[in-house]
Amino acid sequence: MFTLEEIQSAHQKIKSGSDFPQYIQDLKTIGVKIYETFVRDGHTEYFGKDGNRISSLPKYDPIEIAENCQYTKFREILRFHQEGKSDYFTFCKEVAEAGIAKWMVDVDKLNCIYFDSNNTLIYEEEIPE
Structure with a gap:
């Protein structure tokens, strides 16, 4: 059973989108399956x-x-963020302007799915290990 404190500790290590794969591995280690x-x-x-x-x-x-x-x-914003060229809040603000309402990460399958406000799948990508 994981705690919010463990998740926050893993999240504090993220400085840019390029740190995301390690964050996913940290979540997997503590038992998160999906978020x-x-x-x-x-x-x-x-x-x-x-x-x-x-x-x-x-x-x-x-x-x-x-x-x-x-x-x-959205794809341009995502690429820019994954290259470490934007911070988290900037990324969220920009994807909101592009119509993205949420994303879901399957830690076991190593994929991330982005949805619009109608819960329509917009984009799915694999997360590098």
């Missing part, structure tokens, strides 16, 4: 085996999610 991050306020819900579930507090004041997803703009 969903909600762009509107930055809160995340973490799920583990045996029904273990923890939700974080919002990370920032609510931001508006664009109604229409701009796929090309």
Whole structure:
């Protein structure tokens, strides 16, 4: 059973998108199976085996999610962030403007799926090990 403190400790190591793969490995080590991050306020819900579930507090004041997803703009924002060229809040603000409402990470399958506000799958990618 993992704790919010363990998750926060792993998260503090992230300085940019390029640190994301190691973060996923750290979550896997403590028992997180899946998590969903909600762009509107930055809160995340973490799920583990045996029904273990923890939700974080919002990370920032609510931001508006664009109604229409701009796929090309989103992909540019994502690439820029993964190259370590933006911080977390900037990334969240920019993907909200591009119409992304949340992302879900499957720690075991090493994939990340992005959704719009209608819960439509917009983009799925593998997470490098």
